[in-house]
Amino acid sequence: MTPSRGPKVVLLCGGMGTRMREETEYRPKPMVDVGGQPMLWHIMKLYGTYGLTDFVCCLGYRGSMIKQYFLDYHALRSDLTVSLSTGDVEYATREVEDWNVALVDTGEHAMTGARVKRVASHLADDDLFLCTYGDGVANIDIDALLAFHRSHGRLATVTGVQPPSRFGELVLDGSEVRRFAEKPTGQSLISGGFFVFDRAVLDRLSAEDDCVLERGPLESLAADGELQVYRHDGFWQCADTMRDVDYLRSLWDRGDAPWRMWEDRRGHASPVAPSPGRRQGDPVAALLEAAAAR
Numbered sequence: 001m002t003p004s005r006g007p008k009v010v011l012l013c014g015g016m017g018t019r020m021r022e023e024t025e026y027r028p029k030p031m032v033d034v035g036g037q038p039m040l041w042h043i044m045k046l047y048g049t050y051g052l053t054d055f056v057c058c059l060g061y062r063g064s065m066i067k068q069y070f071l072d073y074h075a076l077r078s079d080l081t082v083s084l085s086t087g088d089v090e091y092a093t094r095e096v097e098d099w100n101v102a103l104v105d106t107g108e109h110a111m112t113g114a115r116v117k118r119v120a121s122h123l124a125d126d127d128l129f130l131c132t133y134g135d136g137v138a139n140i141d142i143d144a145l146l147a148f149h150r151s152h153g154r155l156a157t158v159t160g161v162q163p164p165s166r167f168g169e170l171v172l173d174g175s176e177v178r179r180f181a182e183k184p185t186g187q188s189l190i191s192g193g194f195f196v197f198d199r200a201v202l203d204r205l206s207a208e209d210d211c212v213l214e215r216g217p218l219e220s221l222a223a224d225g226e227l228q229v230y231r232h233d234g235f236w237q238c239a240d241t242m243r244d245v246d247y248l249r250s251l252w253d254r255g256d257a258p259w260r261m262w263e264d265r266r267g268h269a270s271p272v273a274p275s276p277g278r279r280q281g282d283p284v285a286a287l288l289e290a291a292a293a294r
Contacts, residue, residue, distance in 0.1 A: 006054070007146070007196075008123055009047050012112055013040060013134040014060020028062045030134030031069065032245055035252035038069065039239055040134050042259060044099065049262045050142040052130065053099045056122045058106040058115035067103050113211035120202050132193040136238040137248065137259040140194055148230045149196040155226040156201055158218070161192035161236040189229065192236045235259060 013030045030040035044055060059066055079092040102122050106115040116131060123129050128149070130142075140159060149157040191214070204217045211217070221227040235258035239245045251257045 006052050007126055008054045008056055008129045009044075009052050010056045010058065010116055010119060010123075010129055010131040011040065011043065011134050012115055012132070013057045013066060014063065014106055014108075014110060014115055015134075016061045026062075027065055028060075028134075029239070031062075031065055032135075032239060034239075034245070034248050035257070039137070040066070042137050043132065043134065044101075045097075045262050046137065046140070046259060047130070047142060048097060048099065052142065053097070055099060056102045056104060056119045057134075058119055059103055060106055060108055060110060060115070063103070063105055070101055070103060107209065110209045111212040113205045113213035113215075113217050114207055114209055116213060117202060117205035117207045117211065123199070123202075126199065128196060128198050131195040131197060133238070135240065136193050136236065138192060138194065138232060138236040139234045139258040139261055140192075140232050140236070142194075145194060145230050146196060149228070152228045154228050155198045156218070156221050157196040157228050157230050159192045159194035160189035160229040160231050162188070162233070163190050164237065189231065192232060192238075194230075194232070196230075 011030070013028060015029055030043075031038040033039075034042060040057070047053070047055075057066060074091060074093075074096055075089075077093075077096050081090040081092070082088075102119075104119050104122060106118045110118065130146075138159075138161070145157065145159065201217070201221070204220060205211055205213070218227060237244060237248060237259075239248060248257070252260070
């Protein structure tokens with residue numbers, strides 16, 4: 001394993017995604033495809049851009065598919081030479097991310113707080129860690145987020161974002177439409193995830209299934225004056241519904257994905273070519289189907 005560099009990143013990957021059953025009936029929500037790669041990959045690429053490459057994935061619903069994705073990752077991203085007589089495989093690596101990924105089964109029905117508590121042993125003795133959901137992307141400056149957290153001296157930081165409206169906004173002058181905004185943002189801030197937590201936050205969590213990070217733990221931190229908000233006014237979008245996913249796919253497909261902050265602006269080749277009859281733009285499905293059949 002590559003030595004740890006910087007704080008670890010905890011990714012919440014265990015939810016079922018009940019509001020987008022078209023995609024999540026057979027796969028975990030973080031494995032929903034955008035541009036030939038799962039949402040989880042996009043989020044990890046963002047952190048990797050800032051040198052944070054040590055990940056802890058909290059698995060739950062269909063977690064075996066996420067494990068299989070990473071087990072096959074090197075082979076799918078490389079040219080291979082296979083000796084049929086010995087079974088030996090040589091990898092002619094093209095470009096494989098230098099990540100350490102811990103894949104931890106945190107339970108089928110555990111809530112978010114319980115999942116974070118159950119990976120505490122994977123955080124070693126680090127004084128802080130980052131945490132976010134497996135279904136939201138942003139063009140957030142992770143360096144600035146970490147600097148903000150360290151500057152205020154409190155236990156926790158949450159990233160505040162303005163949610164995009166689901167309806168177009170009409171800016172009027174009398175009956176004349178002066179401006180039409182397809183996806184205007186609201187005025188109030190909501191939690192966009194992208195947390196930074198001091199290790200002491202773990203003491204406020206329980207490993208019981210019903211521990212919800214966003215309720216008791218964050219509420220108590222706020223009541224004690226230990227929760228600060230880092231305001232992010234740039235792009236943020238969660239994949240909560242199929243409409244959200246289609247929006248993210250459209251941004252990626254036309255080369256206008258604001259969260260693609262890494263150097264390769266063209267994206268990456270699909271790991272598995274889609275077969276006839278499979279929806280184009282969803283090559284991850286082939287890998288997931290193969291994993292489910294094992």
